[in-house]
Amino acid sequence: MDGSISVHELVKTYKGDVKAVQGVSFEVGEGEFFAFLGPNGAGKSTTVQILTTLVKPTTGTIRIGGVDVGKEPERVRWNIGVALQETGIDPVLTGRELIEMQARLFGFSKKEAKTRADELLTLVDLNDAADRPCGKYSGGMRRRLDLALTLVHKPKILFLDEPTTGLDPSNRQAIWKEIKRLNREEGTTIFLTTQYLEEADQLADRISIINQGKIVASGSAEELKRTLGFDAIQLVFELDEEAERASQILTGLGENIERSKDEVTLYTENGTQLLSELVRKLDENNLSPKTLNVKPPSLDDVFINVTNEQKERA
Amino acid sequence: MSEQRKGSFLVDTLVFTKRSIITIIRNPLIFIPNLIISLFFLFVYEGGLSGISELPAFEGANYLAFILPVSIVSAAIGGAGGAGQALVKDLENGYFSRLLLTPSSRLAIVLGPIIAGMLQLLIQTVLILVVAYFLGLEVAAGFGGVIVVLLLTLGWGLAFAGYSVGVALRTKNAQSAQAGTFVFFPLIFLSTTFVPYELIEAGWLKVAATINPTTYLFEAMRSVFIDGWEAWPLVRGFLVIALLCAITISFSAISASKAVSAD
Ligand SMILES: Nc1ncnc2c1ncn2[C@@H]1O[C@H](COP(=O)(O)OP(=O)(O)O)[C@@H](O)[C@H]1O
Numbered sequence: 001m002d003g004s005i006s007v008h009e010l011v012k013t014y015k016g017d018v019k020a021v022q023g024v025s026f027e028v029g030e031g032e033f034f035a036f037l038g039p040n041g042a043g044k045s046t047t048v049q050i051l052t053t054l055v056k057p058t059t060g061t062i063r064i065g066g067v068d069v070g071k072e073p074e075r076v077r078w079n080i081g082v083a084l085q086e087t088g089i090d091p092v093l094t095g096r097e098l099i100e101m102q103a104r105l106f107g108f109s110k111k112e113a114k115t116r117a118d119e120l121l122t123l124v125d126l127n128d129a130a131d132r133p134c135g136k137y138s139g140g141m142r143r144r145l146d147l148a149l150t151l152v153h154k155p156k157i158l159f160l161d162e163p164t165t166g167l168d169p170s171n172r173q174a175i176w177k178e179i180k181r182l183n184r185e186e187g188t189t190i191f192l193t194t195q196y197l198e199e200a201d202q203l204a205d206r207i208s209i210i211n212q213g214k215i216v217a218s219g220s221a222e223e224l225k226r227t228l229g230f231d232a233i234q235l236v237f238e239l240d241e242e243a244e245r246a247s248q249i250l251t252g253l254g255e256n257i258e259r260s261k262d263e264v265t266l267y268t269e270n271g272t273q274l275l276s277e278l279v280r281k282l283d284e285n286n287l288s289p290k291t292l293n294v295k296p297p298s299l300d301d302v303f304i305n306v307t308n309e310q311k312e313r314a
Numbered sequence: 315m316s317e318q319r320k321g322s323f324l325v326d327t328l329v330f331t332k333r334s335i336i337t338i339i340r341n342p343l344i345f346i347p348n349l350i351i352s353l354f355f356l357f358v359y360e361g362g363l364s365g366i367s368e369l370p371a372f373e374g375a376n377y378l379a380f381i382l383p384v385s386i387v388s389a390a391i392g393g394a395g396g397a398g399q400a401l402v403k404d405l406e407n408g409y410f411s412r413l414l415l416t417p418s419s420r421l422a423i424v425l426g427p428i429i430a431g432m433l434q435l436l437i438q439t440v441l442i443l444v445v446a447y448f449l450g451l452e453v454a455a456g457f458g459g460v461i462v463v464l465l466l467t468l469g470w471g472l473a474f475a476g477y478s479v480g481v482a483l484r485t486k487n488a489q490s491a492q493a494g495t496f497v498f499f500p501l502i503f504l505s506t507t508f509v510p511y512e513l514i515e516a517g518w519l520k521v522a523a524t525i526n527p528t529t530y531l532f533e534a535m536r537s538v539f540i541d542g543w544e545a546w547p548l549v550r551g552f553l554v555i556a557l558l559c560a561i562t563i564s565f566s567a568i569s570a571s572k573a574v575s576a577d
């Protein structure tokens with residue numbers, strides 16, 4: 001069994017005709033860091049639950065490490081580590097007890113389980129709280145314990161469903177650092193879901209953007225930015241009204257225009273060419289921006305664009 | 315390396331049972347009130363109603379021996395119901411999913427809380443018997459009779475645990491699971507709870523007592539306390555319990571297989 005993931009035409013329709021996943025296919029190679037990026041309700045958690053044997057797909061085939069998830073779920077469970085969106089922790093047990101128990105269920109002897117618990121508690125920096133009931137842990141501590149439980153059996157493939165959502169920056173950094181290390185140093189395959197573009201951009205080798213149960217764009221962060229092919233011209237004004245006026249005047253000049261408060265962003269195929277016309281138009285209308293930037297698109301821009309396109313098509 | 319490891323049904327079951335026992339011990343509020351209520355039954359009914367055992371229908375039996383099975387059986391309901399409650403908690407806090415993601419035996423996941431519940435029930439029953447002994451209980455069938463009572467209680471507990479686990483896995487919600495346990499209170503009281511069958515006056519209660527399986531459990535226990543070794547009440551008692559167990563355990567097994575493979 002290797003560390004690959006292969007998903008073919010995955011469909012999940014819940015009772016009541018809720019089409020959570022609508023024909024998703026993708027491949028993740030051994031040792032690759034793959035991210036599923038999408039807003040709430042996109043179908044990320046459903047996909048994770050299906051890939052990790054918890055939920056049955058409506059149709060589609062999934063191979064984890066070459067093993068068919070529908071046919072041999074138990075073999076798959078030996079080789080994957082899963083941190084679901086909701087942490088799975090018994091509040092009555094202590095952190096140490098939970099890790100030791102998890103290790104025993106993965107075939108460790110009592111002695112091995114103790115050693116593993118010590119290692120992991122140090123790794124996620126929970127030594128001080130190890131012998132307190134987890135019900136008393138803070139949100140960040142719970143997340144870190146949940147990650148430790150996920151790593152107990154040194155899985156080849158990790159599934160992490162929004163592992164940093166709702167965490168403060170220091171806990172987020174700690175989790176990022178650890179999953180980066182697992183991927184870069186131990187060669188663990190990682191499937192991560194996130195709503196944060198920054199997270200996907202920072203961590204993943206390859207990203208698929210998922211929206212309303214469908215993959216709408218895939219590639220490395222760089223590729224996604226390039227396929228979009230747009231530059232973003234960003235104008236910041238003194239007053240919100242000025243920005244509003246400017247966005248009206250400039251509509252039609254580029255491919256797409258966005259305004260938020262005092263900021264206007266114009267997407268165009270060639271930013272520098274358009275610039276002189278843009279400046280002239282602003283001048284004619286007595287508008288002068290505080291700052292003006294031309295920059296290649298960020299992943300944010302890609303995300304806004306593909307989800308907008310999808311809305312228009314719908 | 316992870317693929318070289320092996321799972322073991324026995325280890326899984328032990329691990330889950332141990333964990334359930336720890337949970338019970340750390341939450342004494344789960345079992346102490348239940349035990350107190352059962353002992354309260356014993357004291358109040360023995361103290362308040364023992365006069366009626368002068369009636370000829372009791373055939374000279376001691377009222378303590380007559381009411382003791384009611385106390386034991388109601389305590390058992392609380393003990394066995396804990397198994398379902400424990401699973402509901404796991405479902406609610408997401409730990410159940412974490413357990414399903416391990417390669418452990420699915421059966422062991424459900425068995426752990428049931429075994430722990432049976433152990434709790436055994437200890438409770440022994441405690442109640444000890445209290446009854448100090449109140450003057452004499453067991454006509456001797457020590458063997460005590461063992462029979464313990465076995466009957468375990469069987470009854472197992473039947474109820476199966477039921478509570480089934481309801482828990484089906485509803486996945488603490489309130490509904492709790493509500494499900496109330497079904498068993500009418501079973502205790504619509505029976506030969508306080509007086510022998512011959513003394514029940516209302517016709518409907520006679521009918522209820524006849525179809526109520528609890529009646530046969532009470533009668534079996536009373537026979538060893540009061541009359542000594544008599545085959546028929548025991549055979550009937552164990553048969554009724556075997557039947558109940560078969561029904562509720564199948565119910566819980568079906569509910570479990572649905573709950574562990576959600577679709
Ligand atoms: N168990 C379920 N039953 C019915 N609908 C569900 C269930 N789980 C998720 N959904 C629906 O499926 C869609 C995708 O949800 P989800 O996979 O949780 O998205 P995400 O994780 O990207 O936020 C949503 O519309 C959600 O309401």
Ligand SMILES: [Mg+2]
Nearest residue numbers: 044045046085
């Ligand atoms: Mg989700």
